[in-house]
Amino acid sequence: MTTQSFDVAVLGAGLAGRLSAWQLVRAGLRVALVERAGPDGAGSAAHVAAAMLAPLAESAIAERRIVELGTASVDLWRAWVAELPEPVFFQEDGTLVVWHTRDRSEMSLFTSRVRAVAPPELVAERMRALDGNGVAALEPALAGRFSQGLLLAGEGQLDNRGTLRALLACAVAGGLHCVWEAGEVEAGDLPELGIRARVVLDCRGLGARAAWPGQPAAHGSMPGLRGLRGEVVRVHAPEVKLHRPVRLLHPRYPIYIAPKPNDLYVIGATELESEDDSPMSVRSALELLSAAYSLHPAFGEARVLELNVQRRPTRPDHLPAIRVDQHARIVRLNGLYRHGFLIAPAVTEAACQVVRALLDDDPAAHAVPAALRWPGMIAAALDTVAGSPVLH
Template sequence: MRSIELFSVKTSCPDVAILGGGLSGRLVAWQLVCAGLRVALYERGNSEGSAAAGWVAAAMLAPLAESAISESCIVEMGTLGLERWPSLIERLPEPVFFQRTGTLVVWHQPDRSEAEMFERRMRTNAPEALLRGGVESLIGARLWEIEPALKHRFHEGWWFPNEGQLDSRQLLKSLASGLEKAGVALHWHTGIEEGHYPEARLVIDCRGLGARIAFSRLRGVRGEVVRIHAPGVGLRRPVRLLHPRYPIYIAPKESDRYVIGATELESEDMSPMTVRSALELLSAAFSLHPAFGEARILELNVNCRPALPDHLPCVQWDGKCTLRLNGLYRHGYLLAPVVTGEICALAIKILELAAVGRSLDWDNWRAGRQWPSLFQFKSE
């Protein structure tokens, strides 16, 4: 059993200093300030969040659709995360587009083997309780009833009716506004170097790829996304198109805007999108619906998502006054409510115990959580 003493700092300091103001950092700050803590946030980019990986993301909340390519714990955390998003958004000061009309998965007939493989993996990784009432096989008229824009273009598919999506940029903006109104000390355009942390009772590192020294095996995975304006399509929900070379998702947002992605390249190259990626993404979208051929390209976006070797998230504690959250990979919006909730619960517990001169029993804490493998202890 491991039990480690905390050292204290001056009471004039904030309770928590958060490093990194992307999706995770903002959500951690929001939950902690709502819990009554004094919080400071430091972000190298701007208040909009345009430097963060979450700025580029489509923000689909699709645990079952992801189950074909993800660990079962990702599916479980994502399912709970999807349920938590509405209550998180409700408290924000500005509206955030949130939709829960499901995810549709379709394929062209020559690619039916991809659909069979997808189904096998999905049923292997997804909990039985989630599958019950969470998957409907669609044929012909039923598919066209669910998604009229695809009438006569696809004849088979799956519908995951409980899944959803949100607008990532509206969320980041509303979180920034909420933090400002709640009195969080916001330090935009302020990068924090390793070992030169601001003074606080507790530091929470949410810097993603900026935390390489702490996570030596952290790597960036390049993702490329197209944003377009396509008034003539009319999709009602996110659609995934299965394909052996370039499976894509198309997520409809407000005002006939669509996010199309995503390539996934083992590279940390942040240079502009390649012609090949743009052609593959746009050609796949055109094969889904020909009206995409008349769409206007708004943005070609690139960013790198932080990933650990097992592609699973991690909450790390050094036994003193530093917590770290990293490795959300391609599941940031899906997992964020749960993973940030877990690190907030841990932070609050550490601070509560320190206030009465007690220390955290790490092993007992970890064993009592729903996903103990999420937590790692790493002394400095």
């Protein structure tokens, strides 16, 4: 086998891998992308995700850092999707949050969490209370069904599979070299695949578990990377006619329903502290579909297309991280958890800046701006690139 030389080898062609490979090719670098499975993305968390871009809605359960990364990333998605040669469904019509009258207390809980976490100016600008008429004006299909709601203006969503496809097509057109069906690859396996790279960018999600060792904790050791099981249902529901993602607050079954093109809806998602990736349980299917039916009875006539299960790659603090092994010249990006689509543009942009700093041996030119912007996420990486502590 002949060996080919590249500036960067990206491991894993899920969300982070494709988005990074696309950026690196766009920056004029020679890039190889190595994936254990095929080009359709099956087997990645990205392939099943609802791909909602909802920084305020997520602030009800996430930290301020996610809101900041998410807000910056939505701006990047807008610009990047416009650059892709094939059209990708991208919407910024906001998230509608509703609740049944008996679950009113869930609304107070939701808004108080959002106010506690999100920047006050963002809340003031984007969170709007609606009465029944306001809900009906936004979503006529829900007229008369909810007497109150909240609009989280400016939130968005993407077509996950269309985005994965378009990023890959664009990067391949720019010279990306792909190796599919490569099996479980480590950085050290690249020479056997005929690839020599100056820097490796590890975007294997949960497949990189061994590279993220755990820490001792009070009761046993906490894994450095674990999978959190998530389940979503894809249905075809031409009679429903929702225009934007809708979140239904509920004490036991909070769900979202994300309308995609062609009357397709993604209903999700469970979040279970489990590494089990076996097919969806009857209980989860019942919960998700019953909640959708309670939102709109026309979901009763929907056709179930897919019952999907995947595990979200999650770090102990539920935040993303970028680490550098300067000796081995490996940059590792992981921990996108349940926010991958929301935050991946900002996180991969920072990782690509660290990669370029390693390629140039010039941390000031590339990694410093990213580290200044996102100090918690890549300060450690910058230390390693620079060889001495720079920012804390």
